[in-house]
Amino acid sequence: MSMGLFDRIFKQPRWGVHPDDNKRPAADVPLRMLPPPARVYMPLHQHVGGAARPVVLVGQKVLKGQLLAAAQGNISAPIHAPVSGVVSAIGEVTAPHASGLGFAAITVENDFAENWIETDPVTDPFSLAPEEIARRTGLAGVVGLGGAAFPAAVKFALGKRLAVTTLIVNGGECEPYLSSDDRIMRDHAAQVVDGARIVMHAIGAREALVGIEDNKPEAIAAMTIAAAQFPEVKIRPVPARYPMGSDKQLIQTLTGKEVPADARAAEVGVLVHNVSTCAAVHQAVRLGRPLVERIVTINGGAVAHPGNIFAPLGTLVDELLAFCGLTATPSRLILGGPMMGTPLLHGRIPLVKGASGILAFDAREARLPAAGPCIRCGSCTRACPMGLLPLEMAARIRAGDLDGAVEFMLTDCIACGCCAYVCPSHIPLVQFFSHAKGELAARERARLRTEAARRLAETRIARLEREAKEKAEVAARRKAERKAAKARAAAEQAQGETA
Amino acid sequence: MLIAVGSLAVMGLALGAVLGTAARYLAVEENPIEGELKEMLPGSQCGQCGFVGCAQAAAALARGEAAVTLCPPGGKALAQALAAKLGVKVDLSAVADGGPQLALVAEEICIGCCRCIKACPTDAVVGAAKQIHNVIREACTGCGACIDRCPTEAMSLVPVPVSLQHWIWPKPFAAAA
Numbered sequence: 137m138s139m140g141l142f143d144r145i146f147k148q149p150r151w152g153v154h155p156d157d158n159k160r161p162a163a164d165v166p167l168r169m170l171p172p173p174a175r176v177y178m179p180l181h182q183h184v185g186g187a188a189r190p191v192v193l194v195g196q197k198v199l200k201g202q203l204l205a206a207a208q209g210n211i212s213a214p215i216h217a218p219v220s221g222v223v224s225a226i227g228e229v230t231a232p233h234a235s236g237l238g239f240a241a242i243t244v245e246n247d248f249a250e251n252w253i254e255t256d257p258v259t260d261p262f263s264l265a266p267e268e269i270a271r272r273t274g275l276a277g278v279v280g281l282g283g284a285a286f287p288a289a290v291k292f293a294l295g296k297r298l299a300v301t302t303l304i305v306n307g308g309e310c311e312p313y314l315s316s317d318d319r320i321m322r323d324h325a326a327q328v329v330d331g332a333r334i335v336m337h338a339i340g341a342r343e344a345l346v347g348i349e350d351n352k353p354e355a356i357a358a359m360t361i362a363a364a365q366f367p368e369v370k371i372r373p374v375p376a377r378y379p380m381g382s383d384k385q386l387i388q389t390l391t392g393k394e395v396p397a398d399a400r401a402a403e404v405g406v407l408v409h410n411v412s413t414c415a416a417v418h419q420a421v422r423l424g425r426p427l428v429e430r431i432v433t434i435n436g437g438a439v440a441h442p443g444n445i446f447a448p449l450g451t452l453v454d455e456l457l458a459f460c461g462l463t464a465t466p467s468r469l470i471l472g473g474p475m476m477g478t479p480l481l482h483g484r485i486p487l488v489k490g491a492s493g494i495l496a497f498d499a500r501e502a503r504l505p506a507a508g509p510c511i512r513c514g515s516c517t518r519a520c521p522m523g524l525l526p527l528e529m530a531a532r533i534r535a536g537d538l539d540g541a542v543e544f545m546l547t548d549c550i551a552c553g554c555c556a557y558v559c560p561s562h563i564p565l566v567q568f569f570s571h572a573k574g575e576l577a578a579r580e581r582a583r584l585r586t587e588a589a590r591r592l593a594e595t596r597i598a599r600l601e602r603e604a605k606e607k608a609e610v611a612a613r614r615k616a617e618r619k620a621a622k623a624r625a626a627a628e629q630a631q632g633e634t635a
Numbered sequence: 636m637l638i639a640v641g642s643l644a645v646m647g648l649a650l651g652a653v654l655g656t657a658a659r660y661l662a663v664e665e666n667p668i669e670g671e672l673k674e675m676l677p678g679s680q681c682g683q684c685g686f687v688g689c690a691q692a693a694a695a696l697a698r699g700e701a702a703v704t705l706c707p708p709g710g711k712a713l714a715q716a717l718a719a720k721l722g723v724k725v726d727l728s729a730v731a732d733g734g735p736q737l738a739l740v741a742e743e744i745c746i747g748c749c750r751c752i753k754a755c756p757t758d759a760v761v762g763a764a765k766q767i768h769n770v771i772r773e774a775c776t777g778c779g780a781c782i783d784r785c786p787t788e789a790m791s792l793v794p795v796p797v798s799l800q801h802w803i804w805p806k807p808f809a810a811a812a
Contacts, residue, residue, distance in 0.1 A: 590678030
């Protein structure tokens with residue numbers, strides 16, 4: 137299935153970059169199981185949307201897979217116990233976030249009994265209604281495992297509503313160092329294919345295109361065998377080029393369709409789900425098991441035995457690193473890939489659903505060259521997969537002109553980091569864009585707040601006026617009544633006198 | 636020659652008369668920039684600028700009678716925006732801006748007198764007579780109108796805590812620039 141020489145030369149995408157992928161040897165090491173940790177910390181907010189609402193009490197005994205916190209709001213996902221044991225605390229832990237701020241989590245002390253909650257398996261998911269599959273997937277807390285962590289069931293409903301015809305299964309995994317998707321395709325290809333077919337049924341798609349970068353020949357071979365008896369599932373090797381795993385780029389490569397700016401993929405008739413998400417859907421629907429464990433790549437120059445680990449969610453990053461061994465104190469810790477991942481301030485941070493990898497970089501990998509002035513070479517423009525002008529946007533943001541950057545379509549930037557990667561002057565271009573997007577979001581929040589405050593103030597003024605008017609009316613009525621009573625009394629008196 | 640000069644002079648006079656009449660009858664009542672300035676101000680009518688409300692402050696700004704730094708709840712960001720709108724230079728170093736703030740009730744000192752409730756321009760304080768009051772965070776603009784009304788000094792302004800959703804990546808080279 138590997139691509140021909142013609143394709144290699146003439147069908148290469150014109151965007152993106154080709155960094156050293158550094159995926160091996162970690163990708164080739166067989167999957168290892170993490171010995172169950174003594175304690176896990178399950179954050180309530182591991183997904184896009186509203187945080188989950190706890191439904192357990194401190195001191196309560198829980199089984200593995202038991203609901204800890206329920207979904208809250210239209211876009212949200214529930215959280216389940218990754219181990220059996222006792223809820224020992226509901227408090228704050230450090231979030232896997234560049235800020236190092238905290239967020240709420242439920243701590244479960246492991247009793248090492250591995251007692252699963254009673255599950256509700258389904259032998260034939262294709263006999264279920266699509267809505268029922270979405271419901272089961274939602275209740276199992278399945279979210280996008282490629283990193284975005286968008287609740288899968290919400291996406292199903294969207295696909296159903298917008299009449300999606302094609303499911304794209306994302307096996308791109310274009311970020312260097314990461315191989316968790318590669319590993320799940322090699323070891324659990326049947327689960328991925330089955331999950332993809334269940335998703336197809338849930339969204340009403342007619343075909344599934346599995347895009348796998350051609351630097352993963354073992355995964356392509358395993359998936360081809362697993363999909364052989366299902367003609368609707370087509371394995372499509374794609375050129376290894378970063379950011380092939382970004383949905384807009386993968387859709388364009390596989391279908392030739394371009395997702396318009398400000399539009400969702402579903403609006404061009406496709407829906408993208410990650411291979412690991414498909415495997416999680418298989419687990420959730422076929423076996424009735426909620427999402428409580430995942431495969432995570434532990435890699436980087438400071439790791440003694442890099443590879444992929446099957447670990448319960450909520451395990452501390454430090455424990456995962458200790459299991460793989462460290463050769464040196466890491467110079468930088470990253471959650472996710474080196475291009476788009478989140479820098480971690482320390483390792484006392486729990487593993488979350490969207491974490492595909494943890495990278496511990498040594499000093500050589502973590503070094504940052506000093507930035508120089510822009511020489512207007514245009515390398516960033518050629519690398520940008522969205523066809524933007526990073527140099528122009530960054531110059532405007534640097535001068536504090538956010539509106540100028542928006543005119544250059546800053547809002548279309550996917551923050552892939554290609555521009556900063558190729559910049560010969562080492563200008564932190566994508567960092568400028570992340571900052572500017574944050575500022576724009578803050579400005580929008582402030583605008584909404586001001587509007588709300590104005591509305592409240594106007595309502596209050598209207599209320600005060602109404603109250604004053606009502607008071608005056610009541611006073612006038614009383615006065616009139618008194619007057620009438622007086623007049624009546626006077627009339628009666630007059631009548632009495634005449635009588 | 637005379638005809639040309641004469642006809643142009645007549646045309647000039649006639650059109651001038653039309654324009655003069657139009658200026659009188661179609662005059663814009665309000666300075667158009669006033670409305671735009673009103674939109675920019677917080678609109679909570681807190682009165683900290685010394686004017687009755689935001690509309691009056693906007694009018695004063697439009698007439699050039701008030702400084703662009705007049706609005707304490709707006710902070711530096713608003714002063715900058717107003718200066719840009721009015722095309723004036725502004726010294727921002729004089730603007731005290733500790734970032735967005737919220738009112739907070741010290742529950743152990745609150746006696747439930749309801750004075751802050753009456754003072755709040757956005758109805759952000761809830762409570763009843765002899766009941767501990769509380770502030771609805773989403774509705775509080777941090778204007779501080781309630782602070783001086785409290786007889787027991789139970790009201791204070793605290794900075795809005797930074798949350799994960801509100802955190803912003805620092806600007807590169809911010810220290811150097």
